[in-house]
Amino acid sequence: MTLDLYDNQIRDNGAQHLADALQRNTTLTTLDLFDNHIGPLGAQHLAHALQHNTTLMILDLGANEIADDGAQHLAHALQHNTILTTLNLYGNQIGDNGAQHLADTLQYNTTLTTLNLYGNQIGDNGAQHLADTLQHNTTLTILDLYGNKIRDNGAQHLADALKHNTVALFLSSSLSYTHFHLYP
Structure with missing residues (x-):
């Protein structure tokens, strides 16, 4: 079952209510919360629900405001x-901090x-953390990093990681704004 709440005004309070329901729900497989003004607190509520939910396979939190604190909660x-x-x-x-979390x-998740x-x-530091992970994670098949602030140094770390991983990586060049794909 899919619940599509794309482009509403759910915010943190609404995310808390959804998270409460998500902990007990056994049928929802996809939850689309794209563009709902959800911040770090809402992400924290949803993250707590993810630790208990046994059916949700796809979570779309795109275009919200979770920042690095929300990424840390997720x-x-x-991990669980x-x-x-x-x-x-x-x-x-x-940013780089959220990417690091x-x-x-x-490095340990085997389902995403x-x-x-x-x-x-995300800049070079965040790219380096992700690259280090790609050398160990064999489950991740798509990592989209398009439209970040990754420069030459970060791209080099990612390229080195791709020698050991089969992930399809999507990047952009901050110098030329072109979209390219790297496949090992």
Whole structure:
């Protein structure tokens, strides 16, 4: 079952109510909360629910305001969640710190196959943390880093990681604004 709440005004309070329901729900497999003004507190509520939910496979939190604190809560939840396969965090301004929290978790998570981090102000440091993870994580197959602030140094770390991993990596060049794909 899919619940599509794309482009509403759910905010943190609404996210808390959804999280409460999500803890007990046994039928929902996809939850789309794209563009709902959900901040770090709402992400914390949803992360808590993910630790208990046994059916949700796809969570779309794109274009919200979770920032690095929200990413940290979600990363913690992914340490315990063995169901979620797709997480969209497009445009949440998680930065290098949020990328590091997610990277640390992905070293151990064996179910997430798709992670969208498009447009999150991730720079070379965040790219390096993600690259380090890619050398150990064999489950992630799609990592979208398009529209971030990754420069030559970060791209080099990612390229080195791809020598040991089969992930499809999507990047952009901050110098030319072109979209290219790297496949090992």
